[in-house]
Amino acid sequence: MQQFQTIVDRLGDRLSTPAPVVLLDVMEENIMRMQAFADRHGKALRPHVKTHKSIEIARRQLAAGAAGITAGTLGEVEIFAAAGFGDIFLAYPLIAVGEKGRRLRAVAGTTKLRLGIENTVAIDAVARAFSDDPDLIGLVIEVDSGAGRSGVAPEEAGDLARYAGARGLRVDGVFTYPGHGGKPGNREAAAEDQARALRGAVDALAAAGVRAEVVSAGSSPTVAFSTHDVITEVRPGEYVLNDHDNYALGNCEAEDIGFFVATTVVSDQGFAHVIVDAGTKALAREGNYDRGYGQVPEVGGVLSVLNEYHGFLTLPEGGERPAPGRVLPIVPHHVCPVMNSFDEVILSDRQGRYLGTWRIDARGQLN
Amino acid sequence: MQQFQTIVDRLGDRLSTPAPVVLLDVMEENIMRMQAFADRHGKALRPHVKTHKSIEIARRQLAAGAAGITAGTLGEVEIFAAAGFGDIFLAYPLIAVGEKGRRLRAVAGTTKLRLGIENTVAIDAVARAFSDDPDLIGLVIEVDSGAGRSGVAPEEAGDLARYAGARGLRVDGVFTYPGHGGKPGNREAAAEDQARALRGAVDALAAAGVRAEVVSAGSSPTVAFSTHDVITEVRPGEYVLNDHDNYALGNCEAEDIGFFVATTVVSDQGFAHVIVDAGTKALAREGNYDRGYGQVPEVGGVLSVLNEYHGFLTLPEGGERPAPGRVLPIVPHHVCPVMNSFDEVILSDRQGRYLGTWRIDARGQLN
Numbered sequence: 001m002q003q004f005q006t007i008v009d010r011l012g013d014r015l016s017t018p019a020p021v022v023l024l025d026v027m028e029e030n031i032m033r034m035q036a037f038a039d040r041h042g043k044a045l046r047p048h049v050k051t052h053k054s055i056e057i058a059r060r061q062l063a064a065g066a067a068g069i070t071a072g073t074l075g076e077v078e079i080f081a082a083a084g085f086g087d088i089f090l091a092y093p094l095i096a097v098g099e100k101g102r103r104l105r106a107v108a109g110t111t112k113l114r115l116g117i118e119n120t121v122a123i124d125a126v127a128r129a130f131s132d133d134p135d136l137i138g139l140v141i142e143v144d145s146g147a148g149r150s151g152v153a154p155e156e157a158g159d160l161a162r163y164a165g166a167r168g169l170r171v172d173g174v175f176t177y178p179g180h181g182g183k184p185g186n187r188e189a190a191a192e193d194q195a196r197a198l199r200g201a202v203d204a205l206a207a208a209g210v211r212a213e214v215v216s217a218g219s220s221p222t223v224a225f226s227t228h229d230v231i232t233e234v235r236p237g238e239y240v241l242n243d244h245d246n247y248a249l250g251n252c253e254a255e256d257i258g259f260f261v262a263t264t265v266v267s268d269q270g271f272a273h274v275i276v277d278a279g280t281k282a283l284a285r286e287g288n289y290d291r292g293y294g295q296v297p298e299v300g301g302v303l304s305v306l307n308e309y310h311g312f313l314t315l316p317e318g319g320e321r322p323a324p325g326r327v328l329p330i331v332p333h334h335v336c337p338v339m340n341s342f343d344e345v346i347l348s349d350r351q352g353r354y355l356g357t358w359r360i361d362a363r364g365q366l367n
Numbered sequence: 368m369q370q371f372q373t374i375v376d377r378l379g380d381r382l383s384t385p386a387p388v389v390l391l392d393v394m395e396e397n398i399m400r401m402q403a404f405a406d407r408h409g410k411a412l413r414p415h416v417k418t419h420k421s422i423e424i425a426r427r428q429l430a431a432g433a434a435g436i437t438a439g440t441l442g443e444v445e446i447f448a449a450a451g452f453g454d455i456f457l458a459y460p461l462i463a464v465g466e467k468g469r470r471l472r473a474v475a476g477t478t479k480l481r482l483g484i485e486n487t488v489a490i491d492a493v494a495r496a497f498s499d500d501p502d503l504i505g506l507v508i509e510v511d512s513g514a515g516r517s518g519v520a521p522e523e524a525g526d527l528a529r530y531a532g533a534r535g536l537r538v539d540g541v542f543t544y545p546g547h548g549g550k551p552g553n554r555e556a557a558a559e560d561q562a563r564a565l566r567g568a569v570d571a572l573a574a575a576g577v578r579a580e581v582v583s584a585g586s587s588p589t590v591a592f593s594t595h596d597v598i599t600e601v602r603p604g605e606y607v608l609n610d611h612d613n614y615a616l617g618n619c620e621a622e623d624i625g626f627f628v629a630t631t632v633v634s635d636q637g638f639a640h641v642i643v644d645a646g647t648k649a650l651a652r653e654g655n656y657d658r659g660y661g662q663v664p665e666v667g668g669v670l671s672v673l674n675e676y677h678g679f680l681t682l683p684e685g686g687e688r689p690a691p692g693r694v695l696p697i698v699p700h701h702v703c704p705v706m707n708s709f710d711e712v713i714l715s716d717r718q719g720r721y722l723g724t725w726r727i728d729a730r731g732q733l734n
Contacts, residue, residue, distance in 0.1 A: 122691065
């Protein structure tokens with residue numbers, strides 16, 4: 001781990017807890033490392049902005065060589081398009097009816113836009129929303145590679161492509177999210193599933209007369225194994241900051257974690273736990289009963305229960321007992337929803353130098 | 368339950384999903400019912416604004432007769448004080464050092480402010496922050512009544528009062544949060560624990576020469592049983608909107624639920640679940656593996672897994688299978704963190720009339 005406690009101590013009064021802190025030097029290394037990986041394997045890197053929702057961070061990803069960005073909601077697309085991002089993939093099976101249809105059409109006039117698609121209802125909605133200028137949007141067909149979430153079976157991608165083509169829409173390629181790569185020990189197997197699904201989908205498109213210009217793969221846990229020839233781009237998100245889950249999966253080194261939440265011990269009544277001022281509204285209840293909801297390596301503690309504004313920091317027997325007023329670093333299990341809890345993030349580096357703050361520009365933006 | 372599906376259908380294009388909806392008529396009834404209860408038992412009602420974080424909702428609570436409001440963070444205090452709320456209890460063991468000390472002192476110059484306190488570190492911090500004018504703040508000593516969270520044992524309240532008094536600070540009373548009343552079947556027993564703890568604390572204060580002007584009790588699950596003579600005020604929060612947990616606890620009727628989240632089915636690939644567009648960032652992973660993370664009574668479904676922007680809506684075998692594009696109402700387990708996920712809420716009534724929107728003014732405000 002970073003010397004998080006030293007960083008907390010040096011930031012001192014800059015931290016009004018609970019306070020999210022990004023370590024810019026760690027982040028820059030993560031950005032450079034992933035870009036170098038993508039370059040080495042000839043893949044376009046299209047980072048998912050759901051993790052950070054920050055224009056400044058996304059700018060650094062582009063400056064390092066990213067081909068564009070991935071978004072998860074229409075609101076994210078709008079925020080980043082308004083900030084000048086010119087190449088956005090909305091990797092979500094949005095059904096663009098009503099206001100969302102109008103918004104999608106409007107934003108597509110301001111940026112190169114691709115949209116994930118996996119059913120005919122969604123295709124019909126796009127066809128209606130873009131009836132005046134269907135060239136403004138490219139569809140990317142989602143296939144399931146084992147996550148059991150959204151996406152058609154690979155062999156069905158051709159039928160969807162034909163359906164879209166018959167409605168005057170352009171299909172640019174295929175994508176998948178190998179979410180089962182987030183299970184312990186499953187990263188490489190999930191990446192193999194992903195490659196198989198993408199190959200099948202590319203073949204199905206070819207049979208339908210469509211060349212897959214984009215063949216897009218997830219995700220931070222699987223990207224290291226996503227080097228198959230069929231893949232043209234990768235869409236990791238969490239790598240930019242990392243978290244305890246990625247560390248525990250073997251997906252990053254301890255030194256690559258560039259994000260934590262500073263919290264203050266507010267109560268010690270002699271229980272097996274002390275109370276800190278980070279609860280569900282800050283930490284988003286990521287984790288589970290067994291591994292807890294946030295790690296405090298400095299004292300070997302785990303957040304075992306979260307209320308809204310209270311965290312129950314359970315301490316190891318015989319270990320250090322942090323007193324009320326002590327500020328501690330929490331390493332979250334999952335960085336994305338935690339960033340999304342705050343309007344602003346504090347910037348520092350491994351030395352604990354205060355480097356300012358950034359707005360979390362696309363915080364929320366769920367609908 | 369309300370006819371949530373009818374409401375969703377009537378709101379139609381007003382809903383850009385995932386969309387939080389407040390039913391104003393249900394809310395008004397909840398406000399009136401709780402106020403009548405408090406009036407009948409001679410208790411001051413001081414609703415907790417953490418549930419709604421809305422100035423307009425808090426104004427209606429005051430208009431109905433509430434004595435003031437309860438806040439959970441300094442940021443909430445600042446937002447509501449700036450909106451003119453003149454009597455605020457920050458029911459949290461804040462340690463007001465650094466910037467927080469300055470902010471607490473500043474806001475106390477603009478509203479009548481009381482602060483929860485349960486350790487000497489926090490008292491020392493308040494004494495420093497208010498050294499110029501200690502009369503601007505009243506301390507309310509927190510005692511534990513069985514939740515095992517924060518708060519001293521009742522018999523220790525006298526020592527804390529003496530400690531505060533020796534530093535020139537005024538102690539106005541005692542409070543507790545009977546959080547164990549949220550366990551099934553435990554509402555009445557927790558309220559009895561609460562009364563016992565509060566009586567003990569009042570006695571301990573008296574022995575220290577301090578009269579407890581305020582004797583403050585929680586909470587939506589226990590308030591119906593919090594009628595003991597010792598109690599002067601009650602601080603429920605969730606009653607104003609309610610949720611599935613309060614309904615399951617027997618703490619409200621189905622017709623008293625005044626909040627839901629509209630969500631769109633975005634994918635159906637023939638699994639036991641369909642995918643909806645409400646995930647952790649909207650629903651905050653409230654609930655658990657056994658009872659799920661949100662109920663969809665209209666189709667007998669339960670959100671069994673949440674990803675960031677995807678909800679896995681597991682359907683009963685042989686039941687209705689909602690198609691992509693269908694908009695469904697989700698009844699959250701816990702209203703408070705869900706309100707906090709959004710910047711704006713849509714207003715309606717039981718008939719599904721569109722009544723505008725409100726900002727969720729104090730959304731976030733965690734630090």
